[in-house]
Amino acid sequence: MVYTISELANLAGISTRTLRFYDEKGLLKPTDTSEAGYRFYDEEAVLKLQQIMFFRELDFALSDIGQILSRPDFDRRKALEEHLQVLQKKRERIDALILTVIKTIEELQGGKKMSDKERFEAFKKDMVKENEECYGKEVRAKYGDKAVDASNAAVMGMRREQFDEWKQLENQIKELLGKAVQEGKSPESAEGKEIARLHRKWCSFTLKTINDEIHAGLAQMYTADERFMAYYDEKVTGCAAFLREAILKSVNA
Numbered sequence: 579m580v581y582t583i584s585e586l587a588n589l590a591g592i593s594t595r596t597l598r599f600y601d602e603k604g605l606l607k608p609t610d611t612s613e614a615g616y617r618f619y620d621e622e623a624v625l626k627l628q629q630i631m632f633f634r635e636l637d638f639a640l641s642d643i644g645q646i647l648s649r650p651d652f653d654r655r656k657a658l659e660e661h662l663q664v665l666q667k668k669r670e671r672i673d674a675l676i677l678t679v680i681k682t683i684e685e686l687q688g689g690k691k692m693s694d695k696e697r698f699e700a701f702k703k704d705m706v707k708e709n710e711e712c713y714g715k716e717v718r719a720k721y722g723d724k725a726v727d728a729s730n731a732a733v734m735g736m737r738r739e740q741f742d743e744w745k746q747l748e749n750q751i752k753e754l755l756g757k758a759v760q761e762g763k764s765p766e767s768a769e770g771k772e773i774a775r776l777h778r779k780w781c782s783f784t785l786k787t788i789n790d791e792i793h794a795g796l797a798q799m800y801t802a803d804e805r806f807m808a809y810y811d812e813k814v815t816g817c818a819a820f821l822r823e824a825i826l827k828s829v830n831a
Contacts, residue, residue, distance in 0.1 A: 579620070579621060579624075580609070580610075580618050580619065580620050581618065581619045581620075581624070582616060582617070582618060582619075583597050583598070583608070583616070583617040583618075583619070586619045586623075586624065586627070589624075590627055590628075590631065592631075597617070597627075600627075600630065601617070603640055603644065604644060605630055605640060605643060605644050605647070606619075606623060606626055606627055606630060607623075608623070609622070609623050625654070626647065629647065629654065629657065629658075630643055630647070632657075632658070632661045633646070635665075636661065636664055740783065743783075744780065744783045744784075747776060747779065747780045747783075748780055750776065751773060751776050751777055751780060751821075752810070752812075752813075752817070754769065754772070754773050754776070755773060755810065755814070755817040755820060755821055756813055756814040756817060757769075758770065758773065758820060759814050759815075759816045759817055759820050760814060763820075765820055765823035765824040765826075765827050766824075766827050770820070770823070770824035770827065770828075771824070771827075771828060773820075773821065773824050774821075774824040774825045774827070774828035775828070777793075777821065777824075777825060778793055778825075778828075781793065781796065790829035791829075793825055793828075793829055794825060794826055794829045796825070797821065797822040797823075797825035797826055798822065800818045800819075800821055800822050801818050801819055801822050806818060
């Protein structure tokens, strides 16, 4: 089957302008172009467009998609299997949120009252999954599956008040970090000591044991791993390094 640019655009639910843009970027070249300039796409082009749209759905940059698809070892089946896993996780998250909304509506209509645990179950599950996907491999390698599983269980077992306090403390630490760095404070200052103390308290919500060694190990990860650094340096550059030094100074005091 061969499609014109308009036919393929309608089939995929995108605009012809998008297809022309993909052509300009070298992502999806027409299979053939007539003397009059009309573009035509065969089955292979259709499959490639599907792959591009899968990657776009997962928020990949166009430049990254181009590099992936142009690799000699690109495996379409493997890529689709990976897409499927990600989409299934998204579906699980959405299903959990939908269930929470349905239960809340039923309660507002005079139905069964939800427990505080039920109200926040989906949000906590989502956060645990996100943390696992972002940092799980490195943290498990450093501290072991048992410690990480216990930490995740602690999050899921939090009451609403505990969860709120934990998240508020996290935001407070980030705010204090940003202010300390912008004001040029030293990690050894009173502000640095307070940030280290609050961070240790924050860790205690999810870690059964939080001693100097564990605290120092976490501090080192904040600058050794670019994802942790990006999290703390999101608004003010230097916060991750400040937090690391503040914690190390506090445990060595």
